[in-house]
Amino acid sequence: MTAIPQITLKPLKWTPHLPPVEMADATPRQLAAMQVTPSAKKVSAYVRTLAHDPDSYVARTTLFNAIMYAQDGLPREDRELGALGASLINGCRYCANVHARQHARLSGSTAVISALYAGRRDGLSERDAAILTFAEALTATPPTADASHIAALRDAGMDDVQITDLIHAIAIFGWANRLMHPLGHSD
Amino acid sequence: MTHRPDAISLAAGLANDSPLHTVRSFRPEFVEGAQACRAAVLTPEDDLGLNPELRNAIARRVALGADNPELLSGYPMPKTAELAALAQGRIVTTPALIALAHHTDMIAANPGKATAADLNTLQQVGYSTAQIVALSELLAYVCFQIRVAHGLKLLERTK
Numbered sequence: 001m002t003a004i005p006q007i008t009l010k011p012l013k014w015t016p017h018l019p020p021v022e023m024a025d026a027t028p029r030q031l032a033a034m035q036v037t038p039s040a041k042k043v044s045a046y047v048r049t050l051a052h053d054p055d056s057y058v059a060r061t062t063l064f065n066a067i068m069y070a071q072d073g074l075p076r077e078d079r080e081l082g083a084l085g086a087s088l089i090n091g092c093r094y095c096a097n098v099h100a101r102q103h104a105r106l107s108g109s110t111a112v113i114s115a116l117y118a119g120r121r122d123g124l125s126e127r128d129a130a131i132l133t134f135a136e137a138l139t140a141t142p143p144t145a146d147a148s149h150i151a152a153l154r155d156a157g158m159d160d161v162q163i164t165d166l167i168h169a170i171a172i173f174g175w176a177n178r179l180m181h182p183l184g185h186s187d
Numbered sequence: 188m189t190h191r192p193d194a195i196s197l198a199a200g201l202a203n204d205s206p207l208h209t210v211r212s213f214r215p216e217f218v219e220g221a222q223a224c225r226a227a228v229l230t231p232e233d234d235l236g237l238n239p240e241l242r243n244a245i246a247r248r249v250a251l252g253a254d255n256p257e258l259l260s261g262y263p264m265p266k267t268a269e270l271a272a273l274a275q276g277r278i279v280t281t282p283a284l285i286a287l288a289h290h291t292d293m294i295a296a297n298p299g300k301a302t303a304a305d306l307n308t309l310q311q312v313g314y315s316t317a318q319i320v321a322l323s324e325l326l327a328y329v330c331f332q333i334r335v336a337h338g339l340k341l342l343e344r345t346k
Contacts, residue, residue: 017303018316029233052317055231056224056324063220070214091299141296141330142254143337150345160210160342167338168217171331178294178327182301183320 004123007114009104012097012186020048029054049183060175067168074158074165077106078131082166084116085135086173094186095177127156135170193222198258198336199343207343221335228325235317240265242325247274248288249295249329258336286312291326 021030023043033054034043050057068079080103087095100113115123116132124132130152137145153163192201195218201207211218229246230239247262265271272279279288286308293300309319 017306018319050320050324053231053235053321053324055227055233056321056328059220059224059227060324060328063217063224066214066216066220070216073213091297138334138338142252143334145337145341147341147345150341160207161213163342164207164210164214164217164339167335167342168214171334171338174334175327175331178298178330179323181298182294182305183323185303 004114004118004120006110007117009097009101012094014046014094014184014186016045016049016184018049020045021051033057064172067172074162077103079165079169080106081128081131082135082169083173085132086139086170087177089136089139090177092177092181095180130156131166138170139174193218194225194261195221195332195335198255198261198332199339200257201343205343207339224328228328235321237318237321240270244270244274245291245325246329248276248291249326251276252295253333255336258333283312294326295330
């Protein structure tokens with residue numbers, strides 16, 4: 001097979017379609033949700049957009065951090081690959097960019113994302129291919145993941161705790177993609 | 188070990204003695220976090236003018252796409268005719284609900300298709316920025332729940 005050219009992804013900038021909460025106008029509950037004081041300047045537009053609904057912002061962010069950063073279980077780079085697979089299927093270019101770069105950073109290699117962006121599945125290990133294929137099938141509406149996907153993950157050496165971690169990483173990106181893409185644009 | 192079933196384990200149809208309860212107990216923050224999210228999108232402290240009946244109806248409409256009766260049963264059928272129609276995936280008649288139904292169906296099935304114009308449509312029928320954010324979180328939560336339940340069901344069946 002021919003060599004796959006290695007890519008470097010430049011960060012994208014996300015801009016909301018709707019006006020974010022301005023720090024000066026934020027309610028006490030919105031400020032508490034953002035965990036900042038009114039004098040703080042650097043709160044991202046994404047956080048300020050979602051802070052319009054502080055209840056869901058706090059609950060989802062807590063769950064998101066648990067799923068993506070929990071100790072032990074599935075290696076973090078594999079969670080990032082699940083997130084990337086979901087983001088590509090859901091058409092969230094911004095999320096795909098962020099989590100492709102996270103994968104490259106955590107794995108210390110651009111091999112996987114280069115293969116993926118070049119459409120070269122043959123460049124993926126069996127384990128990475130199993131993760132990605134499962135992420136795509138679980139992200140479909142309705143989900144099409146079946147027993148063969150679970151078997152492939154188990155064959156790649158994953159136990160039930162790790163597969164559960166992967167399910168959650170894919171699913172929380174089904175959520176994040178449905179915020180990031182519909183509520184803004186990236187360039 | 189006794190446990191009170193959470194919405195995800197109910198939606199996944201996990202048996203009381205399922206070994207997956209032990210697997211899930213390794214990540215209590217996922218179980219509790221998902222329950223907190225469910226409360227935050229269905230019955231938040233500040234509902235931003237979107238009452239729990241409307242929120243439940245939207246959630247049920249999204250849940251219809253899952254082909255999962257246990258998950259669907261977590262969203263009771265609304266009593267009023269218009270919200271029942273929304274919840275059953277049927278045609279609704281008021282402009283605000285027409286726009287909401289259309290947006291819900293698109294984001295659930297094909298979020299990549301969404302553009303700024305879709306948010307404009309919601310604004311034109313009267314939804315505020317905060318309400319659009321809250322609706323986005325609500326329907327995306329159900330999409331999350333559908334996928335966790337689907338994955339856990341597969342794990343349970345392939346033991």
